[in-house]
Amino acid sequence: MxxxxxxxxxxxxxxxxxxxxxxxxxxxxxxxxxxxxxxxxxxxxxxxxxxxxxxxxxxxxxxxxxxxxxxxxxxxxxxxxxxxxxxxxxxxxxxxxxxxxxxxxxxxxxxxxxxxxxxxxxxxxxxxxxxxxxxxxxxxxxxxxxxxxxxxxxxxxxxxxxxxxxxxxxxxxxxxxxxxxxxxxxxxxxxxxxxxxxxxxxxxxxGHLPARPRTGLIQPAKFVGGERRESKKLEQVHFALAFEGPDYRDPAIYTAQIYASALGGGMSSRLFQEIREKRGLCYTIFAQAGAYEDTGLTTIYAGTSAEEIEELANITMDEMKRAADDMTAAEVARSRAQMKAGLLMGLESPSNRAERLARLLAIWDRIPTVAETVESIDAVTTGDVRDFAARTAQAGAALTLYGPADAAPSLEALRARLVA
The missing domain is CATH 3.30.830.10 (Metalloenzyme, LuxS/M16 peptidase-like)
Incomplete structure (x- = not known):
């Protein structure tokens, strides 16, 4: 190609x-x-x-x-x-x-x-x-x-x-x-x-159109964080938590994505196994890492009942804390494999390839090869992921809750549990 x-x-x-x-x-x-x-x-x-x-x-x-x-x-x-x-x-x-x-x-x-x-x-x-x-x-x-x-x-x-x-x-x-x-x-x-x-x-x-001055970003991103809780009579409490992460030019973005995958990226991930499979506290739970030009977010989402939200939120913090101490080489290797497979399988589609061309050219002003991306993924070590998990625990955070959320812990309480 x-x-x-x-x-x-x-x-x-x-x-x-x-x-x-x-x-x-x-x-x-x-x-x-x-x-x-x-x-x-x-x-x-x-x-x-x-x-x-x-x-x-x-x-x-x-x-x-x-x-x-x-x-x-x-x-x-x-x-x-x-x-x-x-x-x-x-x-x-x-x-x-x-x-x-x-x-x-x-x-x-x-x-x-x-x-x-x-x-x-x-x-x-x-x-x-x-x-x-x-x-x-x-x-x-x-x-x-x-x-x-x-x-x-x-x-x-x-x-x-x-x-x-x-x-x-x-x-x-x-x-x-x-x-x-x-x-x-x-x-x-x-x-x-x-x-x-x-x-x-x-x-x-x-070709006939005149070039225009580049306006750039109107306002650089500044992560602030905080909590928003919207009470409503729903079947579930919807729980979304975000931590400030790397932007898409930061090499740490690969570590962030591997961390998010190991934490909550699939059926073998820590959150899925502990919170859904072992305890049956929810149907959906996942973690993901997204990035922009000058900022990024590591996000966790789950939906659960009003009776289970406190336990779910607290265990999520425990799993994040534990990841900084005992994330294993096998988990990191699995997440690297998932990330590479997702990339390579996606590139079998011309739509995904066109999207990739445009996005990478906009970011880098060139097209990094697939081999370069794979090399960056493979370069992430278990120590890198543990260190990232520890930094994330100290990073700025944002919490939103929607539904019968009265029993949900506050962001302050969750942060205290995470760093205790």
């Missing part, structure tokens, strides 16, 4: 990876604009804009956008994260050019018609309502807000209803004008792709 990279004169980057034997490809454009790039009064606009991209252009109606891809058996979608908005399609080899043409059209020529804005506003308000009615979804928004209060990275991606209700066409075009320059975009494609053909098409579609 061959990775090729080309940068147009205006800074627009094209990165591709040809995957022999495939008859299909994934092609998309990743924009360096997400929730973190919004001012407070714009909260939710990056996501609103993602929705509006499919509502019609100068040359295609919203139905024609969908039909153009689906008539050839393809699939088109988009998503918004805190640091990126992505627009992508999965198509057969002969339709890669069509896929890029449709994506370029929705990015460069959106109409933002008033009636469509009102229609999509209603859709997004329903999406917000759905999130509020989904405890194991909304609790992570609250956790982010507690970890990073009064900061762009701490705000919900969907935005609050009162903001979404007021966005106008000028708000949308203003955000595009600031954050959708050619040097703020990456065209990534993987599978049955022709690099030279995509470069030529990109030059035709995007």
């Amino acid at each position: 061959t990775i090729e990279l080309h940068t147009l004169s205006n800074g627009f980057r094209v990165v591709t990876e040809h995957m022999p034997g495939l008859a299909s490809a994934s092609v998309g454009i990743w924009v360096n604009a997400g929730g973190r790039h919004e001012a407070e009064e714009q909260n939710g606009i990056a996501h609103f804009l993602e929705h509006m991209a499919f509502k019609g252009t100068d040359t295609r109606t919203s139905l024609q956008i969908a039909e153009a891809i689906e008539d050839v058996g393809g699939y088109i979608n988009a998503y918004t994260s805190r640091e990126t908005t992505a627009y992508y399609a999965r198509v057969l080899e002969s339709d890669v050019g069509l896929g890029l043409d449709v994506i370029a059209d929705i990015l460069l020529n959106p109409l933002f018609e008033d009636h469509e804005i009102e229609t999509e506003r209603g859709v997004i308000l329903q999406e917000i309502g759905q999130a509020l009615d989904t405890p194991d979804d909304i609790i992570f928004d609250w956790l982010q807000e507690v970890a990073y209060p009064d900061q762009p990275i701490g705000r919900t991606i969907l935005g609050p209803e009162e903001r979404v209700e007021k966005f106008t066409r000028d708000d949308l075009t203003g955000f595009v004008g600031t954050h959708y320059g050619p040097n703020q975009m990456i065209l990534a494609a993987a599978g049955a792709v022709d690099h030279d053909a995509l470069v030529a098409q990109a030059e035709k579609l995007f």
Whole structure:
């Protein structure tokens, strides 16, 4: 497999990876604009804009956008994260050019018609309502807000209803004008792709656009932490706990991911075995490590009954404390194997490869090889994981609880148990 990279004169980057034997490809454009790039009064606009991209252009109606891809058996979608908005399609080899043409059209020529804005506003308000009615979804928004209060990275991606209700066409075009320059975009494609053909098409579609000044992050992340407890009559208490972790350029991110996997990443993990399998205190419990440009979070989630929440929370602290003392070489080796297998199995998908190309290029301004990543995973030792577990116990923390949570220990009590 061959990775090729080309940068147009205006800074627009094209990165591709040809995957022999495939008859299909994934092609998309990743924009360096997400929730973190919004001012407070714009909260939710990056996501609103993602929705509006499919509502019609100068040359295609919203139905024609969908039909153009689906008539050839393809699939088109988009998503918004805190640091990126992505627009992508999965198509057969002969339709890669069509896929890029449709994506370029929705990015460069959106109409933002008033009636469509009102229609999509209603859709997004329903999406917000759905999130509020989904405890194991909304609790992570609250956790982010507690970890990073009064900061762009701490705000919900969907935005609050009162903001979404007021966005106008000028708000949308203003955000595009600031954050959708050619040097703020990456065209990534993987599978049955022709690099030279995509470069030529990109030059035709995007080459005329003037580069724009890079705005960077509006506000650097500052982990604060704290506790939020929302009481509601639910069947379960939803428990989410986060500790400040490394950013994605920090070599310790690999240690963080291996630690999270050993602690709560699968059926053999410590939390799953002790809390679910041995004690039957919950159905779902997991740990994960996530990272951003300048911060990261190691997160634990579980759902349990009001009668069991105190025991579950306390045992979670005990297991975290124990990991610093007796995490075994076998557990670390298993987590390394799981991490490498997940990486390599995922890369059998052209969609995952295209995503990886765009993400790594945005982070490193180059594409580290898979071998480099595997080497970094293999370099993590048992001592590294134990040391990370000890540091995590002392790190800043955020706690959110939702449901019949009166019996749940406070964050202060949990921290005291963890460091005792």
